[in-house]
Amino acid sequence: MIDYKAVGLKVGLEVHRQLDTSKKLFCDCPTEAVEGGKVVEFRRYLREAQSELGTVDPAAIFEAKKRKEIIYQANTGNVCLVEMDEEPPHPINREAVEVALIASLLMNATPVDEVHVMRKIVIDGSNTTGFQRTCIIAVGGSVRAGEKEIPIQTITLEEDAARIVEARRREAVYDLSRLGVPLIEISTAPVIQSPEEAVKAAKAIGDILRATGKVKRGLGTVRQDLNISISGGALTEIKGVQELELIAKVVENEVKRQLHLLDIAEELRRRGVRESDLVFSPVDVTEVFRNTGSKVVKRKLAESARVFALRLPRFAGLLSLEKWPGIRLGAELAAHAKAWGDVEGIFHTDELPAYGISAEEVEEIRKALECGADDAAVLVVSDEHSAMDALKAVLERAKEAIRGVPEETRAARPDGTTTYMRPRPGAARMYPETDIPPMTITQEYIESLRSRLPPTLEETAKRLQQKYNLSKQLVQQLIDQEVNDVFERIVEKYGVQPSVVAATLTETLTSLRREGVAVDELPTSLFEELFQLLKEGVFAKEAIRDILAWAAANRGRSVMDAVNALNVRAPPREELEKAIDELIAKNQEMLNDKKIVSRLMGDLMKVYRGRVDGAVLNRLLMERIEAARARG
Template sequence: MSTDATPEYDHEELGLVAGLEIHQQLDTATKLFCDSPTVERDPDEADRELTRRLHPTKSELGELDQAAVEESRVDREFTYLAYDTTCLVEEDDEPPRRVDDEALSVALQIADLLDVSVVDQAHVMRKLVIDGSNTSGFQRSILLGQGGEIETSEGTVSIDDLMLEEESAKRVEETDDGVVYSLDRLGVPLVEIGTGPDVRSPEQAKEAAERIGMLLRSTGAVKRGLGTIRQDVNVSIAEGARVEVKGVQDLQGIEDIVRGEVGRQAELLAIRDELRDRDAVVGDVRDATEVFSDTDSGVIRGALDSGGKVTAVPLYGFDGLVGREIQPDRRLGTELSDHAKRHGAGGIFHTDELPAYGVTEGEVEALREAVGAGEDDAVAIVAADPETADLAIEAAADRAAAAIEGVPEETRGANDDGTTRYLRPLPGAARMYPETDVPPVEPDPSDVDRPELLDEKTDRYVESFGLDRGLAEQVAFGRRFPLFETAVERGVDPTFAASTLESTTTEIRRDGAPVENLTDDHFLAIFELVESDDLAKEGVPEVLATLAEDPDLTAAEAVEAAGLSGVSDEAVREAVREVVDRNADQVEAEGMGAFSGLMGEAMGALRGKADGEVVSDALREEIGKRT
């Protein structure tokens, strides 16, 4: 992400307060409440579909969560892709089973690393979620502990709570009727870590997330890769409001999002002050269809020809402010448009950007006259089918009214460029209620061992195995550190094992090899071939690439397929002699000074079939004969 165009703000002066919610999938064999595997599937492998329409329900106290109510106003059908591994629990056709022991054990390890106080008895709760991401309309969640902390260079960040939850279904695509989800991810065990509002800078937010991520990976039992860890960020400034930004995918994104949200709130407060100075108000929604009856605007013409209409709202005192930028390439008008889009509209037009899009100056003047707007006022319009147009313009009008108050509390989504977009209101306590189908659990922290931290592991690799710190850190923080330790236990040279698992795999991945197909057994077999002198180290990259393309081969078969079967000492000497013969003039002129250049040529001629030390000895011997 990049927000180079974002102005700099004094975060301390503005009173920045931020907190994090880290969601991390656990790498367990089965799901949290059933025995289905936690393996990701290709949607093309689905063998059936089911559909749902979800509606909000009242809490035990008879209250409705406002976020769920707004979500329910969007009329959508949800389709779920099911597989041969999908069970009745995932389909919401059978009650959940007991909490998975493996997931609970990993979560308790995480609690230990975060210094969290674990509860004596943990109860499963239902969290109302009707965006379609769960077939049941709620997510099951367990509070495991509270009261932990982590350290950053800018001070302590408290851990408010540690939750063990079931992951949501994976969104596949949006259709005209609704959203398609895949059930392979639904129910995968997930920990949610919520920090206190102790973060005071974008840099500290990134550092805190980085620290928590390191602690999570130290367990060796969390999933890795895109989408397996998600960060939500809660941000507010002194006169602003708490805004939750969801779906931040990477560490740099956290820093950019915090910085960008501070700027957005600061700009909204400046707009608020200007609107109040102007005594701005939002007028009543009007039908403006007649104004555009002969329009040449493609968007409006298309809506009217399909039986739609144009709705308008006068924004008195808003002139010039609807088009004011609050984030790079995002304006107050974009905020109004986001709300309109929630109800099916393609967006809004407003007079700060008109005439444009086929709308003429005359139509703008007629629009202003029709709604009673003067030169200091703005007008927003929506062109759509009648129901959508009415709902969308009301939503835009409500958001405009909120601009006079300042910064609304809301949930927003992270964009790739570091900006954010409106999603829904902040959820309230009314969406939580007990899960009666799963009995409470009594977690025992004494049953789990505290894992070695990854930074401690890095130090040990340097001290015990002689790795340089950069390589040691790569291995310790990488996915294959258990394989590295197994290889070293079997007598493989630590530096060779580490560089193969990290540098060599990175190299062949960049060349297009599907390294995700390589298993631990592939690597261990290759190490064994090298140790027994049946494969030169120089041939390892080509053999790994061969195995990645055809993982059903054995390592020995891959050596044959790559044409890297070992050669005799005489064959090495013959190849070296040919290299020296081709470069006789250089050898005569430079003597042993020609060694470095000829060594590369000799290794290339042998294509990794011979060990570098053997080739080096033969080349030195042959050059010595000629000088």
């Protein structure tokens, strides 16, 4: 168990969430995904304008070095010339500004008097312009994480970036549909001191954003970045944590990683390793592998790759040293090699012999590099140019290991571990977006927004409980699963029994999800159709589960299609009455028996389960029995 106070943990959060506005931030395209539609594909290069200051930004060099040809896919259903960077941006979307202002007021932040849109340089291709448009809406304010007040630094509104489809060797493919969707970003001060507190703060921010009623939900609509440091360590920026639950894990892993790197630095210093000992003198050891049994190496050699090795003096044993699972210096070296060198990975002597590489081969490499017993060696199998880049990156990273923890930007993986992405950018390279005039925020406007702030999620929960007579638990599920809005709209619009709608949106969906049914991709409109038809008696509520499963497997088809395909359509009333009458006639002898209802009900359910609501059937059966008795 780590004592987070003792290690001096400091975490700052940046919570990003897409806004559910009708239009994008700087054009009139819809923010919804479209299926089908005409797709235009075009190619671009990006080159950063030189900075007047002549300063060199490490992150910019990194991207420039990897300069790629960028292929953009534009679906004309939700992309226009603005996202293609072929038309100047339209004025900022007022609806989005209003949502951001409401969120700001809910956090007691202070809106700025005048909003200035900036261009923040991003040249990895995710923005067609080469910059992201962003603006500060408010500063200050706070959220409550348990007992602790977490100060907010800034609330910004920015355009979401394009989604990467494929990263090829010299090309990157991006889909422009997401580019320009309004994104709100809440940045906290770096005062969070434990993984649990980070989760609470993120949840508190998320709850406030949801209270605006104008945020998108579902996969990819939320992204959390974490700025993490410990005493003696360094500020690490971790990008793209999608799930709330993962935050604690990521923080914990980062603390472990920094502690591990500090231990290694101490050990290296103890061994007396100095940066000047680390010399770039790679050796071509391809000959060693002429008759190798390693399939991986063989395959690469067949593609005319070569094998290069680099000595890391007195690093033996430290590359594979693993105090916590997955946290090894070797993994850091490999990630740097891949990021800078365009190689598939590295081998190092701490983990060899393995991968079909024999002990003899390792020995020959050691000999070629004149390795001592406590030296390690790193191998790269690639073309010479990439291999040199990769080994240089390995050497630089190894030097940093002597110093301790390097500042860097890392990407979160779904399992809560992180991997090296790029160096941390210097001071943000920002300049004004001169195509968009500043927007003034008057005091009157702020006051009018303040006077009609939406209820918090807690207040909404209380109201739903009372109004629809639902259990606290069920309401909490509706809210946690972000379906309370849909729930209310459907109940109000179609007058379906609230408990049925609530149970469908929570329990039924959860259980289907567990079975791997892709219910999260079902559009809201499908649920509307579902409950409308249910209300009209087209099918019985027992069929809901099967209908949803069918609809998830048959995207784009309607609920009516599902009803027909599953054969769950309720028979017309006359047919039902006739069937009941025939059944009663067959059981004439039981007519005055009290058990006749339950007995016949069983028979009827066998035939009509899922097609006719049990209660409806029961009511009808009683009616027909009464009628039969009356006839005598």
